[in-house]
Amino acid sequence: MADKITFQELVDEFSEKSGETKAFSNIFIKDIFTSVQEGLRKDENVNIKGLGIFKLQEVNEREIINPKTGEATLIEAHKKIVYRPEKALRERVNEKYAHLEPEVLGKKEEVKEVKKEETIKNVPASAEKASSEQSVSDSDVESKKSIKIIYGEEDLPTYDAAKKVNPLLADKPLDEEEPPSLSDEDKSKNNSDNSKLNKKSPTFIIEKKKKPSPWRWIFPLLLILLIIGVIYFVPSGSLKLANFTSTKSSQNFSLIEKIKAKLAENLPEKKITALPMDTKLEKTPPVKEEKTVEVISSMDKIKIITQASEDENALIHIVQEGNTLWGLSDQYYQRYSLWPNIYRKNLEAISTPDFLPVGIELCIPELSGDPYKLTKADSARIAQGYYLVYTAYKKYDDKKANDYLKMAKRFRTVLE
Amino acid sequence: MNTAELLQSLSEKSELSKTRTKELYEIFTEVVQSKFSEEIGIAIPNFGSFKIKEKKSRRSFNPATKEYVQLPKKLLLSFTPSAQMKEDLR
Numbered sequence: 001m002a003d004k005i006t007f008q009e010l011v012d013e014f015s016e017k018s019g020e021t022k023a024f025s026n027i028f029i030k031d032i033f034t035s036v037q038e039g040l041r042k043d044e045n046v047n048i049k050g051l052g053i054f055k056l057q058e059v060n061e062r063e064i065i066n067p068k069t070g071e072a073t074l075i076e077a078h079k080k081i082v083y084r085p086e087k088a089l090r091e092r093v094n095e096k097y098a099h100l101e102p103e104v105l106g107k108k109e110e111v112k113e114v115k116k117e118e119t120i121k122n123v124p125a126s127a128e129k130a131s132s133e134q135s136v137s138d139s140d141v142e143s144k145k146s147i148k149i150i151y152g153e154e155d156l157p158t159y160d161a162a163k164k165v166n167p168l169l170a171d172k173p174l175d176e177e178e179p180p181s182l183s184d185e186d187k188s189k190n191n192s193d194n195s196k197l198n199k200k201s202p203t204f205i206i207e208k209k210k211k212p213s214p215w216r217w218i219f220p221l222l223l224i225l226l227i228i229g230v231i232y233f234v235p236s237g238s239l240k241l242a243n244f245t246s247t248k249s250s251q252n253f254s255l256i257e258k259i260k261a262k263l264a265e266n267l268p269e270k271k272i273t274a275l276p277m278d279t280k281l282e283k284t285p286p287v288k289e290e291k292t293v294e295v296i297s298s299m300d301k302i303k304i305i306t307q308a309s310e311d312e313n314a315l316i317h318i319v320q321e322g323n324t325l326w327g328l329s330d331q332y333y334q335r336y337s338l339w340p341n342i343y344r345k346n347l348e349a350i351s352t353p354d355f356l357p358v359g360i361e362l363c364i365p366e367l368s369g370d371p372y373k374l375t376k377a378d379s380a381r382i383a384q385g386y387y388l389v390y391t392a393y394k395k396y397d398d399k400k401a402n403d404y405l406k407m408a409k410r411f412r413t414v415l416e
Numbered sequence: 417m418n419t420a421e422l423l424q425s426l427s428e429k430s431e432l433s434k435t436r437t438k439e440l441y442e443i444f445t446e447v448v449q450s451k452f453s454e455e456i457g458i459a460i461p462n463f464g465s466f467k468i469k470e471k472k473s474r475r476s477f478n479p480a481t482k483e484y485v486q487l488p489k490k491l492l493l494s495f496t497p498s499a500q501m502k503e504d505l506r
Binding site: 014050051 | 417418421425429430440441444449451453454457462463464467468475476484485486487489490492497
């Protein structure tokens with residue numbers, strides 16, 4: 001396969017077979033290819049027997065960014081040469097593997113089930129190490145728990161790595177993510193430590209996201225379980241967490257109660273440890289709010305962060321494969337057309353509205369009112385979002401741009 | 417441009433009869449194709465290079481029948497134009 005002959009060898013073989021002189025053969029073969037090139041220049045399409053089709057294809061102007069330096073270079077519109085061998089030649093080239101037939105694997109569901117079994121096999125193997133004290137039962141909640149322990153354990157090495165990177169964190173204790181078997185005292189200790197860490201915590205959350213390869217399997221599984229959990233707990237009102245406004249402390253307590261309820265339902269063993277934590281929080285709500293939120297986040301993978309700089313509350317969503325701004329808007333606001341609100345908040349992370357990189361954290365601002373009866377402030381923000389989308393598309397001379405300008409105006413008029 | 421036009425221009429360049437040009441052209445394609453079938457690539461100066469590549473076996477999904485299919489590996493002939501030619505036809 002790696003073999004390649006030179007032009008001279010081709011000429012030699014040709015002259016042998018045709019009986020012509022080498023000098024003539026050389027010129028003749030050269031003529032063939034120069035003719036092809038001329039043909040391409042003349043009418044951009046050369047279809048010849050024995051080889052196939054040579055074509056010129058238009059390439060649009062585009063901008064490339066060097067990921068190392070961040071420099072943008074413009075590639076001008078040009079034509080490129082495309083070659084497709086004729087069918088007989090394709091078949092002749094593939095003679096060696098021609099006997100291989102496509103193999104039907106079966107219907108969608110069956111294949112998916114096979115995949116699922118594979119991932120499930122992975123989990124118990126690692127869970128056995130961690131959950132020797134845990135009584136394993138068949139219920140969903142139990143399996144969720146054991147996976148969480150793995151999360152805690154496996155996360156420690158990455159946290160170590162984070163420590164090396166950030167010397168400021170070096171002297172802080174490791175027990176950010178502890179297995180639930182800790183005593184009450186330890187738990188409360190952690191809390192106080194965590195509150196010290198409050199401001200630094202975001203940095204190492206980001207570092208945690210860079211997981212080693214085995215996580216690729218465990219992470220989706222966790223998500224699936226999470227979704228099941230969320231569906232399961234919807235009637236008990238735990239989803240309403242998203243609607244709280246943390247500026248008012250009275251509402252905070254209701255949140256804390258909800259967390260408490262959730263903890264009690266979710267992890268019976270954490271119940272005891274959760275209580276002292278909550279009492280502590282009630283004494284000094286403004287500082288520790290974020291901490292409770294962090295506790296849930298480590299369980300739910302959705303972080304709720306109160307942003308002091310702006311009045312808006314925001315959730316943090318980690319982009320999965322298949323996520324779209326449109327879809328996220330439906331998920332969080334139950335209304336598709338509000339997606340520029342998310343885009344507006346994440347301008348730095350998302351360069352164009354069409355492209356959402358997997359793994360980045362999206363800040364999802366909350367609406368202050370009903371998604372279908374927008375408050376003035378929300379409406380203004382969404383109009384601003386649409387305007388930003390408009391400017392982004394305008395940069396690329398996209399025809400869609402004007403539609404977004406219209407949308408921006410529409411939300412403005414709602415405001416008036 | 418099609419084969420007839422190519423042969424026309426070839427016979428003009430080499431000053432041979434059309435039938436002889438056609439014969440020679442057929443010998444040429446036979447030589448080239450036999451090389452390709454032996455998984456041997458050819459490099460042509462100022463034009464480009466032909467190379468045989470192996471495409472790996474992959475899984476594919478047929479949305480009409482909702483079935484997954486494992487496609488076998490296969491050999492493909494690929495062509496990379498030379499820098500001069502690319503620049504010339506840009």
